[in-house]
Amino acid sequence: MKHLLTGLGIGIVFLTAWLFLLSSDKASPVDDSSRTSSVSDNSAQLPQRVRSVDLSGPFTFAGEELPMDNFDVRERLDQELLRNAYFHRNTILLLKRRARYFPIIEPILAEEGVPDDLKYLAVAESGLSEATSVAGAKGVWQFMTPTGKHFGLEINEQVDERFHLEKATRAACQYLKEYHREFGDWRWVAAAYNMGGPNVRKWRERQRAETVFDLDINSETMAYLFRIVALKTILQDPGAFGYEIGANESYPALDRYRTVTVSESIANLGDFAKEQGTSYRMLKLYNPWLVSGALPIRSGNSYDIRIPDEM
Secondary structure (H helix, E strand, O other): HHHHHHHHHHHHHHHHHHHHHHHHHOOOOOOHHHHHHHHHHHHOOOOOOOOOOOOOOOOOEEEEEOOOOOOOHHHHHHHHHHHOOOOOHHHHHHHHHHHHHHHHHHHHHHHHHHOOHHHHHHHHHHHHOOOOHHHHEEEOEEEEEHHHHHHOHHHHHHHEEOOOHHHHHHHHHHHHHHHHHOOOHHHHHHHHHHHOOHHHHHHHHOOOOOOOHOOOOOOHHHHHHHHHHHHHHHHHHHEEEEHOOOHHHOOOOOOOEEEEEOOOOOOHHHHHHHHOOOOOOHHHHOOOOOOOOOOOOOOOOOOOEEEOOOO
8 A cells, every 4th residue: 555655746746747747848949940940041051043054045166056856865965954053163163273274275276177166165174274094194185195105295294285385186077077087077076085086986987876866885985075065155155154264363374475496405404494484383383294303305306395484
């Protein structure tokens, strides 16, 4: 009986406490308005307008329209437009770099009779940088060593003209025109530049492809032409995609320099830079084709080295 009374007492205490808490909740309801306000304020910290891309077109490459009535073509272009339009850091860098690279590339393309749109191939290849791929392709135009040498570029331990923008662009023009003589269509040329002419010939014949859009091959080449067109579309009208770059925010052209022709070997480019009134770093920025710390020169040979003006 004593244990029973003790148990009843404990039960009454818990029941009383529960009733008290229940009445307190009813008397003091939670103010959800402050919580709602907090969520609203937080959502305003990153204002965005995320929307689909207008695919009404027309979209062209080297004067040829993409067949946007083909749903597969529309979707593949849509993917590349979205991928690059919302790849903010990379797209901002491209917009900043174009002022440095396009004024050099564009007149060379015109002189060589290559459509201006082919400059966007360089954008897709390297992001307008002196890049080196995991496969060993180098420079803005991403030449492999054998191909670069085939088109007249000097490539060795001290000199790598894949990093010489003017010479590499001339070589790229020869490469592109060679493919155009074979394929007769710049869209096929873009695919060949990406995966090689022999592979394009093989898959075009095997799959009986009439146009480049009929190919069903590796994902990289399948997306390549669409990536070029997407980059062209965004870089030609960045404002339409929400990008704003002020005139003074672009990277400056490296066009303030004097040229020194050297015909004797340079044992130490750091010493040479100092003698010329500049730094080793500036010497390499203006002459990225100098890939070591020295420049041996064979008898009868010479190199033009750019010495930056004082900034």
